[in-house]
Amino acid sequence: MGLFRNVAIVGAGMTRFHNRIHAGKTGRDLFVEAVLEAADSVDKGFELREAEAIFIGNYSSDSFEGQGHTAALIADWLGLTPRPSIRVEDACASSGVAINMAALAVASGAYDLVIVGGFEKMTGKETEEVTEILAMAADALYEVPVGFTFPGLYAAIATAYFKRYCSSWEELAAISIKNHRNGALNEKAHFQSDIMDMARRLGERHNMTFKDELEFLRSPLNPFVAYPLRLFDCCPISDGASALIVASSDIAKRYTDTPIYIKGFGQASDTFSLHDREELTELKATRIAASQAYKMAGVSPKDIDVADVHDCFTIAEVLAVEDLGFFPRGQGGKAALEGRTSLDGERPINPDGGLKAKGHPVGATGAAMAYEMFKQLRGEAGRRQVDDAEIGLAQNVGASGATVVVQVYGR
């Protein structure tokens, strides 16, 4: 059956995602920063104490910071005790799932107004350790012991995709180039440089065409991480937090004249291990979560004006735009190569730079996608604004697709 009532976002905030600027802070500091910005963004004013509950997506501050039980910690640091505070974890989809939980809680009638968001403070560990901590989201019995970490798992997906569709790495490079160009327009992004900027810093010549950028990405300056994925096919390790103020549709207009409604949402699971999948070149859970979200929202893929998808690796964006029904099978990478998913293309994907350029503090990512849709659909996205964006979508993936959550947003 359907929800008893609808839910809307009335405020959104996020820290910049970065690997160095948050060095002196802990995860709790970052989350508080994001919540304060979200509160400030509420047009008609909002006091933190109006929030009745807090939902927090976090992957593993236990492992990253030696700090568990973060939900209660954050209630305290926000000055919001004794309100209930709940941590939700579904790997890199943690705050995407937290949004759904917040929506269900408000739809149930229990709460009228809640805070939801996510954070991850990842840079306190060395890259190797971070990779190991992230690999705990894969199967500790059947994937990790044979040497898989996530670059390897997504490399396997890329290889299968290339073989199935006779496509090639250039399609992935096109996604990297596009997302870096978008990130360069986003003041919250980890990398605010396009590939040309980066190449310049590495001593390359000044004026580069797309073809030159591609050439640069093919060079040894962009080494392989896990064949066929190179450095610029992989999202960086970032610190960051994101937060939303979510209200029942009954009261949303008390806070803003332009609430952004969570028109539909879905979540699906899939086989935990990649080797158990019937098909490597799609994420079935994306298809199922999206069909739930489309149905609830009463829309179809063609209605989506702008989308943030989970490009933890460039190949993941290819699968996403196909699984979401934006492009036919085998055409997701070509669409990027042809500019169809660029900011000025027919279907802009990851206008904020995506995980690739914006960064991926894993627990913060799902709510940061919602932040972007909130900005885009209100026409507040500045230099990266997509024209006439009325309906947006966010797709947030846990691990290699064992969890996928999709939301459809609209004015």
Add this chain to the structure above:
Amino acid sequence: MGLFRNVAIVGAGMTRFHNRIHAGKTGRDLFVEAVLEAADSVDKGFELREAEAIFIGNYSSDSFEGQGHTAALIADWLGLTPRPSIRVEDACASSGVAINMAALAVASGAYDLVIVGGFEKMTGKETEEVTEILAMAADALYEVPVGFTFPGLYAAIATAYFKRYCSSWEELAAISIKNHRNGALNEKAHFQSDIMDMARRLGERHNMTFKDELEFLRSPLNPFVAYPLRLFDCCPISDGASALIVASSDIAKRYTDTPIYIKGFGQASDTFSLHDREELTELKATRIAASQAYKMAGVSPKDIDVADVHDCFTIAEVLAVEDLGFFPRGQGGKAALEGRTSLDGERPINPDGGLKAKGHPVGATGAAMAYEMFKQLRGEAGRRQVDDAEIGLAQNVGASGATVVVQVYGR
């Protein structure tokens, strides 16, 4: 405002809690075992695939087993992909909070029938490591660095309580004796031995009175863990899992003629660190969560026939029975000493043996309390059955009370 519809438990299962018998298993195995028992317990039959979503309480399988993203893992191991599966973490209150999340999700209209439960596989680590992992639920900046782990935090609470109320350790010992007597009647308990049995094994004489048991607990055979708490004031380290089948009240009777309704539930947070509390001799979050649950259920403390409370340390049971309004301040321990909280007392507390004797696989504890209330209120608790139990309560605590969740159950 109130919930749009009510929610009931129609089946419940749990593994035995133990420190050795699950040695060859992982957390996923334990959870599947609990869910299968819960499914089998549904009177009119239930197929796993009828479940529309899964909610899992788990504290830190990341740290205990090197396995994150457990929600999706368990959906797979239950054969329930592509259903959404959500992990909830609020320290030792994880599955208590997961029950509230499941209730909200069903009350929202999104789902009619879900699985909720919890698990923890703790014994793969040495005791010292387990203590450190659990200590991550305290403040990593302000409590752990000065040497606090949970036995120390609760010892501080006990010391403050003794001083405030001129009470003494004998009251705590009475709780330990009572809970071990109850545990001896529970085939799922970690320790199925009363103190007399334990003393016998350690070479003490055979027939002991309560006074003898007290004498034994005062001896060096019951050493101090953190003064004034001795070994038998502390719950053991256990492996285990628990699971419930939860349905909307609209359809509950399709599954059983005697559903147990979640008549009320609440959750509250408190200052994260103990040193920030105005008062050490109460858990304010218990009072607040209980008042929410009482109000929703339309009952008062005197209506509660039986309760499971969070006796991670014996002093915690003292605070709980006072904070829940069962006994006046300063009388919680005396009530146990006078037998008023025994199985045949006026207000039986922890008939299943409590965390002390039943065990405390932390993520499983909240849902195991619900399991006990399900059995008690249906008159299926066997040798530990409380007479005429019609309304039950569960109180599940995270850390030193920064999270508390309370449910009121009834027929």
